[in-house]
Amino acid sequence: MILRWLWPVFAFLYPFVVLPWLPTHPAVALAKHGFVLLFVLLGAFLEMLAHPHTHLGHLLALPRRLREQPPLALLLALAGAMALAALLSPERAVALTGSVADYTDGLGWGLLMLAVALLVYLRTREDPGTARRLALGLALGGGLLALLALLEVRTGRPLFYPLASPGDLPVVTFPQKGHLAGYFVLTAGVALGLRSPGLLFLGAMGVGLAYNRAGLLALALLGILALFRAPRWGLRAVLVLALGVGVGMGAVRLAAMGAEGGGAVRKVADPGSLFTRLYYWKAALGGIADRPLFGFGGGVFEHRWASYLSWQDLEAFIRAEFAGPGASLVEVGRAPGGDPVFLLRNPDGSLRVLRVYSFRAHNQFLEVGLKWGLVGLALYLGLLYWGLKGLSQLSPAATGLLAVHLFFLFWFAIPEGEGAIWALWGAGLAGGLRGQELPKAMGAGEAA
Known part of the structure; x- marks a missing residue:
């Protein structure tokens, strides 16, 4: 009974795991580490109890299992690629433990994520109903998150991050509204597969509350997919998505009109951040070209990205993203193992120092290539291929993975949603094998 609901509970609770007395992103990342580790250990222990006849000798059958179950082989191969990337990294300590700014992307965290996927995969192979229960738990958690986001917008007060201004809202337990929008895209994708109009509406409303262009694009493509694969449900889904986004945007506008002194509403058509993405991508591509096989390891490229832009591009990027118009670049400081520091001259002639930390490529696939190299990226894409095999039936896992990876064309995964x-x-990997004549991943007296 516990195994039946373990991972659905994990998916429901995941976005709300924080340290209430430490409202910072690094503290949230640490809380996620502890939460995931707890469930991985508990899940592994319960699987052992569920299969008392399994013993180490069954590991001899692992090569045969890997041939029969490609997703299992890909998970283990990606774990190996992660380990090699960390061991070969120019900053091994950072690659092993994670970014010095917020503890993200380290080898330990990456292996925890693969352990979650592996345990859910094994459980879903044993009990196929796990996939739908997990999807429902995730969508319910995302729906509750959307209601909390609406509450933040209506009251103008953050629920967790005390320093967030009304213009930054909603954020709830995420560091900014852009990343929060990604979780709502995931919620909407899963809800589409569940055929749940209510949860689909809440996910779309969340994207509208965040006023996020990448989220809107992902929802639009999700609606088109639904129209092609299941026209009657797809038409209903498109209407629900449009209504949800409209309600979310309307709530933001009403809140801005009611704010003292007026309020600013972000223009969805504003192309500014899209153009700055080009600098992120150019630096990332330069980094991948420099270390193509196994990358830099997690958390390392954020110290080195400035070396992969020309002086003109670097100045234009700093001016557009951080410093504002009129600022000029005077000097760049690149301390070994530290974030780049920029000396800038303001339009009035005064000088200022700017430190940029936690640089990310703003494209999940480029991020994977930077962390784990092209080898890791190929394995990641292989896992995505197997995870999306349920798209023809609009399975919740496949539609959720598709939606969030459409969003990830312009964003990247962070601990607040990765688990x-x-x-x-x-669950999607197990679903990708459905219908094939394969033995269960684990059974009495067998081991995967």
Whole structure:
């Protein structure tokens, strides 16, 4: 009974796991580490109890299992690629433990994510109903998150991050509204597969509350997919998506009109951040070209990205993204193992120092290539291929993975959502084998 609901509970609770007395992103990342580790250990222990006849000798059958179950082989191969990337990294300590700014992307975290996917994969192979229960838990958690986001917008007060201004809202337990929008895209994708208009509406409303262009694009493509694969449900889904986005945007506008002194509403058509993405991508591509096989390891490229832009591009990027118009670049400081520091001259002639930390490529696939190299990226894409095999039936895992990876064309995964994504991915990998004549991953007296 506990195994039946373990991973659905994990998916539901995941976005709300924080340290209430430490409202910072690094503290949230640490809380996620502890939460995931707890469930991985508990899940592994319960699987052992569920299969008392399994013993180490069954590992001899592992090569045969890997041939029969490609997703299992890909998960283990990606774990190996992660380990090699960390061991070969120019900053091994950072690659092993994670970014010095917020503890993200380390080898330990990456292996925890793969462990979640592996355990969910094994459980779903044993009990196929796990996939739908997990998807429902994730969508319910995302729906509750959307209601909390609406509450933040209506009251103008953050629920967790005390320093967030009304213009930054909603954020709830996420560091900014852009990343929060990604979780709502995931919620909407899963709800589409569940055929749940109510949860689909809440996910779309969340994207509208965040006023996020990448989220709107993902929802639009999701609606088109639904129209092609299941026209009657697809038409209904498109209407629900449009209504949800409209309600979310309307709530933001009403809140801005009611704010003292007026309020600013972000223009969805504003192309500014799209153009700055080009600088992120150019630096990332330069980094991948420099270390193509196994990358830099997690958390390392954020110290080195400035070396992969020309002086003109670097100045234009700093001016557009951080410093504002009129600022000029005077000097760049690149301390070994530290974030780049920029000396800038303001339009009035005064000088200022700017430190940029936690640089990310703003494209999940480029991020994977930077962390784990092209080898890791190929394995990641292989896992995504197997996870999306249920798209023809609009399975919740497949539609959720598709939606969030459409969003990830312009964003990237962070600990606030990664655990839920990899849990869903594990269920999707098991679903990708459905209908094939394969033995269960684990059974009495057998081991995967």
